[in-house]
Amino acid sequence: MLDFFVKKGQATIDFVSSLGRSGIFLIRAIFGLSFSLKSLSGLIKQIYYVGVLSLVIIVISGLFIGMVLGLQGYSILIDYGSEQAIGQMVALTLVRELGPVVAALLFAGRAGSALTAEIGLMKATEQLSSMEMMGVDPIKRVIAPRLWAGFISLPLLAAIFSAVGIFGGLLVGVDWLGVYEGSFWANMQQSVDFQEDVLNGMIKAIVFGLVCTWIAVYQGYDSIPTSEGISIATTKTVVYSSLSVLGLDFILTAVMFSSI
Amino acid sequence: MGPSGTGKTTLLRLIGGQLKPEKGDIVLDGNNIAHFNRKELFEMRKKMGMLFQSGALFSDLSVFENVAFPLREHTKLPEDMIRDIVLLKLNAVGLRGARDLMPAELSGGMTRRVALARTIALDPELVLYDEPFAGQDPIAMGVLVQLIRLLNDALGLTSVLVSHDIPEALSICDHAVILADGVVIGEGPPGDLKQSGSPLVRQFLNGLPDGPVPFHYPANDFQTDLIG
Amino acid sequence: MYSRYIEAVVGVFIIVGFIALGFLAIQVSGLSMDSQKETYRIYAQFDDLGGLSVRGQVSVAGVTVGKVSAISLDKKAYRALVEMEIYKSVDNLSIDTVASIQTAGLLGEKFVGLSVGGDPDVLADGDTIFDTQSALNLEKLIGAFASSRSSL
Numbered sequence: 284m285l286d287f288f289v290k291k292g293q294a295t296i297d298f299v300s301s302l303g304r305s306g307i308f309l310i311r312a313i314f315g316l317s318f319s320l321k322s323l324s325g326l327i328k329q330i331y332y333v334g335v336l337s338l339v340i341i342v343i344s345g346l347f348i349g350m351v352l353g354l355q356g357y358s359i360l361i362d363y364g365s366e367q368a369i370g371q372m373v374a375l376t377l378v379r380e381l382g383p384v385v386a387a388l389l390f391a392g393r394a395g396s397a398l399t400a401e402i403g404l405m406k407a408t409e410q411l412s413s414m415e416m417m418g419v420d421p422i423k424r425v426i427a428p429r430l431w432a433g434f435i436s437l438p439l440l441a442a443i444f445s446a447v448g449i450f451g452g453l454l455v456g457v458d459w460l461g462v463y464e465g466s467f468w469a470n471m472q473q474s475v476d477f478q479e480d481v482l483n484g485m486i487k488a489i490v491f492g493l494v495c496t497w498i499a500v501y502q503g504y505d506s507i508p509t510s511e512g513i514s515i516a517t518t519k520t521v522v523y524s525s526l527s528v529l530g531l532d533f534i535l536t537a538v539m540f541s542s543i
Numbered sequence: 544m545g546p547s548g549t550g551k552t553t554l555l556r557l558i559g560g561q562l563k564p565e566k567g568d569i570v571l572d573g574n575n576i577a578h579f580n581r582k583e584l585f586e587m588r589k590k591m592g593m594l595f596q597s598g599a600l601f602s603d604l605s606v607f608e609n610v611a612f613p614l615r616e617h618t619k620l621p622e623d624m625i626r627d628i629v630l631l632k633l634n635a636v637g638l639r640g641a642r643d644l645m646p647a648e649l650s651g652g653m654t655r656r657v658a659l660a661r662t663i664a665l666d667p668e669l670v671l672y673d674e675p676f677a678g679q680d681p682i683a684m685g686v687l688v689q690l691i692r693l694l695n696d697a698l699g700l701t702s703v704l705v706s707h708d709i710p711e712a713l714s715i716c717d718h719a720v721i722l723a724d725g726v727v728i729g730e731g732p733p734g735d736l737k738q739s740g741s742p743l744v745r746q747f748l749n750g751l752p753d754g755p756v757p758f759h760y761p762a763n764d765f766q767t768d769l770i771g
Numbered sequence: 772m773y774s775r776y777i778e779a780v781v782g783v784f785i786i787v788g789f790i791a792l793g794f795l796a797i798q799v800s801g802l803s804m805d806s807q808k809e810t811y812r813i814y815a816q817f818d819d820l821g822g823l824s825v826r827g828q829v830s831v832a833g834v835t836v837g838k839v840s841a842i843s844l845d846k847k848a849y850r851a852l853v854e855m856e857i858y859k860s861v862d863n864l865s866i867d868t869v870a871s872i873q874t875a876g877l878l879g880e881k882f883v884g885l886s887v888g889g890d891p892d893v894l895a896d897g898d899t900i901f902d903t904q905s906a907l908n909l910e911k912l913i914g915a916f917a918s919s920r921s922s923l
Binding site for chain 2: 416
């Protein structure tokens with residue numbers, strides 16, 4: 284009986300100390316990026332792996348989600364004779380919520396798990412240790428570029444997601460269901476405010492980018508250096524990232540859009 | 544040397560400064576590194592090389608780039624000089640022709656040799672080897688054994704080797720230390736150790752299945768187990 | 772060569788990302804260069820806002836000439852005080868301009884429509900429009916209709 288509580292207490296302490304470790308890790312990694320030519324080229328390489336290679340899934344998902352929004356939105360709005368509002372519905376949904384959130388979830392699944400696996404493998408094959416033995420800080424050399432790459436890529440990916448989604452909504456609403464193109468754009472432009480909606484969406488994406496990449500990179504760095512350990516770490520990355528994104532989204536939405 | 548799990552790798556990591564001891568001192572070249580901060584360790588590591596069990600080559604860099612890595616990090620030498628040094632080191636391990644291959648294309652033995660070239664790239668004074676002979680075929684083993692001894696003598700190094708492979712290790716070392724259960728149970732030149740009276744040292748050096756390290760995992764009486 | 776390719780692709784990616792952002796800014800939210808236009812303020816009081824909110828459009832004959840910048844309660848007159856920012860280029864709103872709250876479409880957003888009168892004097896920064904028409908309140912309309920019917 285007492286054993287149960289001891290175990291729970293131990294688990295809590297482990298969790299809290301892990302959180303602390305990851306916080307220190309984050310600070311070291313963020314400030315670890317130097318401005319030399321070498322590290323910038325490393326950063327560019329990571330943006331390629333993390334951002335560019337995620338484009339395919341982002342664009343395809345964005346297109347489909349935009350089209351579904353157009354379809355569903357139309358079927359709901361037509362009952363009120365307000366199908367002209369389809370433009371603003373699709374745009375607001377994407378720019379405020381779905382763009383940043385879905386892009387972050389997809390990112391965590393694709394790029395996040397790849398990062399965790401890569402770093403975990405580097406740890407398991409002692410590459411990180413040998414780097415340290417050669418006097419190179421692996422956090423500066425390996426972790427920092429990846430962290431910044433995720434931080435930079437996700438807002439861009441979220442913007443692309445929203446843009447492609449709106450285009451998908453346009454395809455369905457205007458080309459297929461016959462909503463008048465002029466009112467599609469006009470209603471949208473009137474109700475989407477750059478500062479309130481687009482910018483806030485981008486802020487969300489920046490926050491999500493930081494959190495998802497941080498979790499991915501830390502889980503890899505902290506993983507148990509066996510193949511089983513790596514697979515556990517990868518799973519943790521996807522689960523923790525997804526939950527954090529959804530939780531943060533609620534908090535950010537409450538803060539940003541509470542005036543409405 | 545010592546049985547599995549006695550802390551040989553831990554000891555190497557302590558010497559390399561990757562782990563900090565809870566008590567006691569580690570004196571290297573007259574300095575107590577147990578209390579070194581990151582900067583002092585960084586300086587220390589320029590004079591040290593460590594060869595990991597798996598080679599630990601950076602999988603995204605070619606063989607040439609791997610060996611050049613410490614040179615690029617710690618020196619400001621121009622590219623053509625770095626090229627010369629890398630080729631020299633690779634030649635010393637016999638892999639100059641493999642310089643453009645990627646680590647994934649190398650065999651286990653070749654990986655270790657490249658890692659060795661990388662370890663000596665900066666001409667360190669101390670080289671630490673973590674189980675360099677583990678899992679090697681006889682030819683690769685022979686190559687590595689020779690290389691370690693030759694390099695040690697040619698470069699005037701101090702080499703610390705951790706291994707289970709007794710005949711190979713004893714054939715090239717000047718002084719051996721046997722660890723068991725966290726204590727030193729025997730040390731000295733290989734000749735002396737082979738004559739040692741300690742039963743644990745005997746069992747270890749001769750590979751005897753039963754002795755101070757028992758064959759049977761603790762269990763009940765056999766007869767009662769079978770019948771009862 | 773390989774890293775040249777990667778750098779080029781990353782460059783393209785970043786450009787595409789910014790284009791998407793630009794698209795969202797301009798096409799989607801209607802952020803335009805003229806939003807940097809200079810504006811002057813005029814006020815209007817209404818009995819019933821009927822759902823007009825800040826950022827609502829202000830237009831003349833359907834053309835946007837400004838937006839609602841602030842809404843407050845005039846404590847003395849117990850009417851809604853609406854502050855509007857009008858583009859400086861629209862400087863010929865007569866002082867007898869009528870401001871009415873209208874709806875764009877049946878369920879659309881509320882906006883302020885201005886109908887310009889004939890007075891030669893024009894509104895300047897800080898002026899108030901006195902002739903206002905409040906939002907159409909559906910319940911009152913139905914009530915008025917029902918009571919007019921019953922009086923027949």
